Amino acid sequence: SSAPAPIKATLFPGDGIGPEIAVSVKQVFQAAEVPIEWEEHYVGDQIDPRTQSFLTWESLESVRRNRVGLKGPMATPVGKGHRSLNLTLRKELNLYANVRPCYSLPGYKTRYDNVDLVTIRENTEGEYSGLEHQVVRGVVESLKIITRQASLRVAEYAFHFAKTHGRERVSAIHKANIMQKTDGLFLKCCREVAEKYPEITYEEVVIDNCCMMLVKNPALFDVLVMPNLYGDIISDLCAGLVGGLGLTASCNIGEAGIALAEAVHGSAPDIAGKNLANPTALLLSAVTMLRHLELYDKAERIQDAILNTIAEGKYRTADLGGSSSTTDFTKAICGHL
Amino acid sequence: SSAPAPIKATLFPGDGIGPEIAVSVKQVFQAAEVPIEWEEHYVGDQIDPRTQSFLTWESLESVRRNRVGLKGPMATPVGKGHRSLNLTLRKELNLYANVRPCYSLPGYKTRYDNVDLVTIRENTEGEYSGLEHQVVRGVVESLKIITRQASLRVAEYAFHFAKTHGRERVSAIHKANIMQKTDGLFLKCCREVAEKYPEITYEEVVIDNCCMMLVKNPALFDVLVMPNLYGDIISDLCAGLVGGLGLTASCNIGEAGIALAEAVHGSAPDIAGKNLANPTALLLSAVTMLRHLELYDKAERIQDAILNTIAEGKYRTADLGGSSSTTDFTKAICGHL
Numbered sequence: 195s196s197a198p199a200p201i202k203a204t205l206f207p208g209d210g211i212g213p214e215i216a217v218s219v220k221q222v223f224q225a226a227e228v229p230i231e232w233e234e235h236y237v238g239d240q241i242d243p244r245t246q247s248f249l250t251w252e253s254l255e256s257v258r259r260n261r262v263g264l265k266g267p268m269a270t271p272v273g274k275g276h277r278s279l280n281l282t283l284r285k286e287l288n289l290y291a292n293v294r295p296c297y298s299l300p301g302y303k304t305r306y307d308n309v310d311l312v313t314i315r316e317n318t319e320g321e322y323s324g325l326e327h328q329v330v331r332g333v334v335e336s337l338k339i340i341t342r343q344a345s346l347r348v349a350e351y352a353f354h355f356a357k358t359h360g361r362e363r364v365s366a367i368h369k370a371n372i373m374q375k376t377d378g379l380f381l382k383c384c385r386e387v388a389e390k391y392p393e394i395t396y397e398e399v400v401i402d403n404c405c406m407m408l409v410k411n412p413a414l415f416d417v418l419v420m421p422n423l424y425g426d427i428i429s430d431l432c433a434g435l436v437g438g439l440g441l442t443a444s445c446n447i448g449e450a451g452i453a454l455a456e457a458v459h460g461s462a463p464d465i466a467g468k469n470l471a472n473p474t475a476l477l478l479s480a481v482t483m484l485r486h487l488e489l490y491d492k493a494e495r496i497q498d499a500i501l502n503t504i505a506e507g508k509y510r511t512a513d514l515g516g517s518s519s520t521t522d523f524t525k526a527i528c529g530h531l
Numbered sequence: 532s533s534a535p536a537p538i539k540a541t542l543f544p545g546d547g548i549g550p551e552i553a554v555s556v557k558q559v560f561q562a563a564e565v566p567i568e569w570e571e572h573y574v575g576d577q578i579d580p581r582t583q584s585f586l587t588w589e590s591l592e593s594v595r596r597n598r599v600g601l602k603g604p605m606a607t608p609v610g611k612g613h614r615s616l617n618l619t620l621r622k623e624l625n626l627y628a629n630v631r632p633c634y635s636l637p638g639y640k641t642r643y644d645n646v647d648l649v650t651i652r653e654n655t656e657g658e659y660s661g662l663e664h665q666v667v668r669g670v671v672e673s674l675k676i677i678t679r680q681a682s683l684r685v686a687e688y689a690f691h692f693a694k695t696h697g698r699e700r701v702s703a704i705h706k707a708n709i710m711q712k713t714d715g716l717f718l719k720c721c722r723e724v725a726e727k728y729p730e731i732t733y734e735e736v737v738i739d740n741c742c743m744m745l746v747k748n749p750a751l752f753d754v755l756v757m758p759n760l761y762g763d764i765i766s767d768l769c770a771g772l773v774g775g776l777g778l779t780a781s782c783n784i785g786e787a788g789i790a791l792a793e794a795v796h797g798s799a800p801d802i803a804g805k806n807l808a809n810p811t812a813l814l815l816s817a818v819t820m821l822r823h824l825e826l827y828d829k830a831e832r833i834q835d836a837i838l839n840t841i842a843e844g845k846y847r848t849a850d851l852g853g854s855s856s857t858t859d860f861t862k863a864i865c866g867h868l
């Protein structure tokens with residue numbers, strides 16, 4: 195009997211340390227016999243007029259066709275006349291929810307040992323509308339746009355996620371005491387969706403208070419859903435609680451079932467090509483992609499191997515206080531599979 | 532020879548636990564022989580048409596006349612047709628900078644023991660413009676307004692504060708990679724002011740990264756200056772690092788030399804009138820008011836007495852894990868003077 199055809203997935207290795215950590219993912223996937231065939235795409239060296247950015251039209255088409263992808267760090271080239279790579283991906287692929295699981299890694303000590311939460315960020319509008327102008331000299335304004343459609347969509351995603359992942363509570367984060375119309379609409383949509391999920395506890399927390407609670411006792415939170423900028427801020431804060439962006443996964447969910455997982459840390463040009471980079475964030479992001487593909491066994495096995503390798507402590511990259519190379523750390527993970 | 536006339540200061544005891552903790556301040560000030568005469572004002576029980584809020588015109592006039600004041604927690608009554616008490620004070624008194632010193636309290640253990648920073652928040656515009664509207668059904672927008680005038684003013688305050696308080700670094704917090712015009716103008720103003728203070732190190736930090744750095748290593752920061760909403764978020768986050776809003780001071784600086792110090796925690800109606808409230812935040816805020824009046828000796832003496840009482844640990848209120856009443860804690864502070 196012939197093996198089932200492999201699943202095609204788009205891979206953006208990205209810049210800087212991106213290609214090295216992408217190799218790490220490919221090796222771990224191969225060792226775990228994940229039935230995935232990568233379609234690799236690199237950021238172009240000139241602006242593609244069809245995307246108004248350095249991302250090629252072909253690479254976006256690849257994600258649209260495959261519906262799943264993995265993305266390393268991409269440094270947006272400086273200059274005018276083109277759009278940020280991350281923002282282009284979010285807009286062009288309509289990546290409406292950014293999901294970031296965040297939990298304390300066993301054996302890796304930080305000030306917190308009880309973190310286990312998921313931030314779900316609206317990823318297309320809000321403070322990221324791009325609409326800004328000068329009113330008169332010395333007076334500028336930016337528009338924050340909140341729509342019922344995008345708010346309902348991300349709220350639906352958050353509650354569905356909570357339900358299907360055995361989570362008990364969804365907290366909507368807002369500043370509706372000040373932005374009564376925009377954040378007020380966001381909350382109204384969350385409440386509407388909450389009605390349909392009576393088994394999930396729903397609460398609303400003002401963003402300033404949320405940040406204070408997170409640093410005092412992150413165990414108070416489970417799933418958090420919020421407008422774009424608050425998600426940007428809180429997801430990074432949460433990553434900080436467990437060690438930083440080098441250790442946390444991220445996955446963007448788009449319409450039509452697209453999932454684009456990504457390492458959200460920088461491209462670290464200073465250590466690029468030196469076999470020093472920590473591939474954990476990209477690996478854990480790749481694991482979220484596997485879950486999206488419902489390859490749960492593979493996902494669990496790989497995640498366990500990553501966490502066990504870090505917990506064991508024998509092979510750690512420099513950012514985690516060790517002296518392992520990227521390749522040795524990757525080999526250790528493969529050994530734990 | 533007759534004693535110099537006392538300095539008049541406005542006191543808003545506020546709601547809930549406000550009156551009790553205000554008594555604590557009065558007692559400590561009396562014990563320390565602070566030459567201040569309080570003019571007490573309470574929030575009215577009907578809307579004053581001249582302020583469009585429950586704050587009376589007379590109370591605002593009192594602050595304008597005295598130039599210094601202290602404010603306990605105020606719960607804005609629910610309902611329409613009036614403005615938030617806090618926002619009314621900020622707008623009417625042009626309280627352009629909110630200054631919050633934040634440091635680890637000796638002997639009071641949190642996850643952090645190396646915090647010593649000051650957040651300086653633009654307090655009048657930005658995301659708090661109050662300008663919002665529905666564009667079409669299901670689409671709403673809020674305007675964030677940044678002006679050169681307000682940005683320069685708060686930047687000037689921050690650098691002057693840094694210089695006069697022996698601080699070495701000012702970090703401007705922003706999201707100018709996304710809000711290029713608004714946060715871009717804010718940064719431009721900070722840079723202009725930074726030029727005039729070559730002895731102060733100036734840096735710019737993106738807000739998401741700032742929050743991550745704060746939870747990983749708050750010792751990286753010294754003075755932080757930022758637009759309104761980021762200040763709201765980051766000042767609460769920082770308070771969380773050292774124990775919460777019950778332990779941190781806040782002072783609002785207005786044009787014409789006004790300083791209105793305030794406890795930024797809530798009015799805690801559940802424990803109001805029970806002699807259980809912790810007056811520390813209001814006391815430490817009152818200390819910032821004394822510094823503003825250049826009563827440095829009194830300020831130091833009172834601050835030391837508060838910190839020593841907490842460090843000693845014998846008299847602590849319930850929120851700090853003790854079982855002292857407000858009055859016993861206050862007596863202990865007076866004993867340490």
Ligand SMILES: CC(C)[C@H](C(=O)O)[C@@H](O)C(=O)O
Pocket residue numbers: 278280426458708709739
């Ligand atoms: C790089 C930047 C535009 C981006 C954002 O602000 O969304 C980043 O912080 C992120 O969280 O992915």
Ligand SMILES: CC(C)[C@H](C(=O)O)[C@@H](O)C(=O)O
Pocket residue numbers: 371372402615617763795
């Ligand atoms: C109560 C609220 C309006 C206020 C604010 O958002 O500024 C509070 O959070 C603060 O920081 O003083």
